[in-house]
Amino acid sequence: MTVARRIPTYFSHSYRREDRDVNEFFWRTFDAQHFGFTVDPQSGPLSTCHLEMTMRHSACFVAVVTLRREQPVYRCSPFIVYEYGLAVRARTPRLVFAEKGVPRHLFPDFTELFVFDRDELDTYDGFEQPVRRLARKGQGYESAGDRLIGEVGLALPATPAYREVAPLITAALRESGYAVREVSVDFRDPGEIPFQLDGFDFVIIDVGAPDLPGWLYPTLFGRFVPTLNILHEAAGGGVDGTPSHGTGARVPELVMGEALRHAAASQDPVLRWSDPAELLAALETQFDRFGMPRQQFRTLDEGIGYIRSTGRADGSIFLSTAGPDDKLSREVGRALKLQNLTFFHYLYNNTIPRGWNWQDRLEQQLEASQVFVPLVSEAYWRSEWCRRELAAARRLSDEGRLVIIPYFLDGSSEELIPEQGADISDLTVDERVALILRDMDGWFTGRIAPENSGT
Structure with a gap:
């Protein structure tokens, strides 16, 4: 007997124990329509590149936004706001359920925003219609998460430090199965750029390099090409004694917006490095994470088991x-x-x-x-x-x-x-x-x- 595949859906949610019943209520509703929620477990170092890659290969986005009265400005999880921004950039069909008291302006897609009261969830019977509408949008994209290992672009400056480390990065990528190509900034017509960038699984870019074109990172951002952001910061100068461009370099605002700054105050979305061995070890950890199977609920019980484990x-x-x-x-x-x-x-x-x-x-x-x-x-x-x-x-x-x-x-x-x-x-x-x-x-x-x- 052929079993219907689930719709691969990025699920943005609270990890707090007191919100487990709310998350379970919505999971049961979506499970009935054969969605398969993909989650980013609350463990391990922050990897914005992994989140972007997961979103890129999701058919839909669902957020359950619970109220946090003690959270300044947001009154909810800033990380959910950040993930919602990823879905908007990726142009992914989305559906947001927000608890009453959450600021509306954080989720401006009003047509797919629905308000709930956690104390009256058992009285709601109108949520099934928007869930069915989202299911129709996701139909035909059940294989969105199926992919082969592809090509990685390198956008690194031609400094002594990177001339030393670039071959090591290339070797580590190839060891993980990726093809590797330098991002070309030479073109006859700007229309050629998307054809190159869109084909990469992700791009490794030094976000503080002054000799890379100023348009490159904004273009990657706007096209929603996942980026693994690094920054060379040599304390005493470059490899050959010349000053490092990374020392005191400013990270573009597009890399670290306000929501992510609030959500991950103790974690840096940029891999700052001075020692090649330390950079390589950090990158290999990221590559291993990218190669792990998508963590998607395949059954009702799997979803409930995960939800009940949050906050533990x-x-x-x-x-x-x-x-x-x-x-x-x-x-x-x-x-x-x-x-x-x-x-x-x-x-x-x-x-x-x-x-x-x-x-x-x-x-x-x-x-x-x-x-x-x-x-x-x-x-x-x-x-x-x-x-x-x-x-x-x-x-x-x-x-x-x-x-x-x-x-x-x-x-x-x-x-x-x-x-x-x-x-x-x-x-x-x-x-x-x-x-x-x-x-x-x-x-x-x-x-x-x-x-x-x-x-």
Whole structure:
């Protein structure tokens, strides 16, 4: 049976825990119309080039803009405003849902802007029509994200520093599969320029180089050609002792607008460099990111799992169970996976390679975990491995490196574990899973402190 492909859609949203229910409401609405949301997870360094490339290969843009009363000027996420600007530049069909209280002027496309009240989401039945209209615009573009590795343009000045580093950049790009060509600024007619620039996957450009034509970056910006922006800043002069053009060079306003400045105050969208090895390492990190598969929700559960993981601290769970309780641990593990909670289980999520020393690797798994979750029953005490896991976890807990949150399946051994836990002996399997999942989410979102865990 042929399964219809989803419409690849750039989803701009809040990462805050308190906005998860709002994001989930809209995801369910869009999932029903077979959209596939692509997200930029809140992790890793800022890469405006990666965002531009993702937007360029999206059929649609959807933003859910939630109110932030404490945010000056914007009263919402400045990063969403920035991403909306990317969609406008890319001329991507777009749809914005903004919470009442958000400034209208930030999203001037009034015909595709709809207001919502988070406390009355269950009363809205008029959002399906604009979603269907967007789906019609996206039909036929389901393969927008399918692409081969193409060509990269280099727009670098002819300085001694770049004569040294340009061959290294070219080699790294070719190692990643890209063809490489210098951006030509010699032309007989200005109309030739777009034919060259539009064919690049992205362009690496020194945004502070005075000897590059002043029209080049604005043209790339206006044509929405993704740019990987770098800037040479030599502290004591150039490679051959001549002054570096990058020292004190001014980054064009087009590179760092107000919204991005507010959204990424601690991150620089420009790779500033003086040491070739450091530049190369930073560029290779970017190239690796560009080559990763598009992170797109393929199912309703995948989307819900991601949304419920937003606002949650990184960390891992060690799920400790005895063989007779594996049915419950399987259901718990499935629920943890659906909500993007990282965990280890000896049977259902075992990352220890075959042939490795089991006990040594088990200790490493425990040391890499933040929460130890034993599902305690009479069978648990009969298992030598379970007792070893608990003893190792207690040592780490005594050192303040791990918290133990036990769940008692038969109520027969609570007195043997001093940590505060929960007796779930009278609950159904679904109720047990829901309680454990709620506690784990609460722990990693900071809603449950160690001394209150499991209650």
